[in-house]
């Protein structure tokens with residue numbers, strides 16, 4: 001949607017597709033009200049309502065075809081006079097009955113009268129182009145809708161309220177200030193006035209670098225809010241991975257069988273842990289494959305293992321540790337991991353406290369009897385969530401675009417402070433470098449952003465948003 005013609009009036013369904021009590025279509029653009037006036041009628045009378053629309057008031061009536069006067073639906077409709085609307089343009093919302101056919105007819109009527117079907121994210125894009133929200137706020141709208149946890153929703157709302165925009169603007173303001181001080185120095189060379197003190201500059205830049213560093217650190221937590229915790233169950237065949245998945249989900253999702261090598265595809269299921277979504281992945285048991293199907297399963301196990309935030313390595317308590325177990329222990333050595341001493345209802349064949357290397361946490365559990373499951377949930381919280389959630393109860397970074405942008409700025413600030421510290425930086429160059437950083441900051445709020453970036457951001461939105 002590279003070229004947006006703001007003179008177009010756009011229309012889309014704003015509520016989810018499918019059957020619902022109510023379905024809403026929204027229009028935005030200069031002809032919104034005119035289109036509504038052609039199809040909205042008083043519920044009883046045939047003609048237009050006696051009192052015509054006031055802005056921001058909801059009216060009950062019906063939608064009729066303008067030529068045949070045939071009724072399409074009974075609705076409530078509201079007109080929002082510009083600029084007091086989400087997009088900053090004339091907007092109309094029609095609340096009809098939430099059936100797919102009815103809503104399609106409503107949209108069809110508006111299109112007949114000159115509206116155009118909106119593209120994904122086009123309403124938000126218009127809100128951005130009309131200066132109602134900045135880019136990071138527009139992104140927050142999408143995040144709020146997509147939030148999978150209360151933490152995530154709260155964070156997105158904070159971003160929508162402008163938390164990130166404010167931080168970015170404040171940082172940019174400081175850069176501009178330093179630039180101004182240096183530039184003032186240029187004008188007074190003759191008078192020998194010293195306006196820019198290097199130590200002050202270094203201190204300010206150092207503080208900024210620290211603040212951005214903290215934001216970058218919070219990204220991990222932001223991803224937890226947004227995407228959840230990816231937990232992967234691994235172990236050699238038959239140790240009880242699928243049984244544990246079923247116990248965790250309280251559902252017979254995976255096939256459990258006494259024959260080793262049962263699971264081939266990766267199965268996943270979700271469960272909340274202290275308000276964060278944990279996604280558990282059951283995998284194919286890892287060993288020397290017996291055939292190519294199993295081999296593919298094992299390849300997938302290793303693939304998903306790389307993406308894990310946390311690994312649950314299962315070791316069967318009722319059988320001696322095997323070379324395969326040892327190999328897996330070594331393989332996950334440096335990863336975040338919890339050892340599962342599985343099938344603890346059976347007589348033990350080995351002692352986990354003396355035979356497990358290092359300081360890996362161990363949970364004894366029986367998927368069969370469902371014992372140890374809650375202890376495992378608490379351990380997952382301790383190992384992967386507790387510190388992050390408590391540390392970052394403030395705003396956290398959760399968007400890859402912001403993360404990359406700020407990461408780049410952080411790096412530049414580092415180079416800059418090093419350069420100044422070594423006396424390598426001429427003041428003219430310094431101003432130029434600072435100007436680039438100021439522009440990069442503007443890129444995050446979208447004050448300076450290329451059309452490609454905009455397209456990329458908004459194309460991920462859903463239609464009607």
Ligand SMILES: Nc1nc2c(ncn2[C@@H]2O[C@H](COP(=O)(O)OP(=O)(O)OP(=O)(O)O)[C@@H](O)[C@H]2O)c(=O)[nH]1
Nearest residue numbers: 238239240241242243257258261262263285367368
């Ligand atoms: N006694 C006992 N048996 C269990 C327990 N968990 C699993 N089993 C049994 O162990 C066998 C294998 O269980 P699965 O859950 O299929 O093992 P898996 O690790 O998914 O095996 P693969 O998919 O082949 O890699 C089955 O016969 C289960 O009934 C447990 O806690 N106690």
Ligand SMILES: [Mg+2]
Nearest residue numbers: 241242262263
């Ligand atoms: Mg299995």
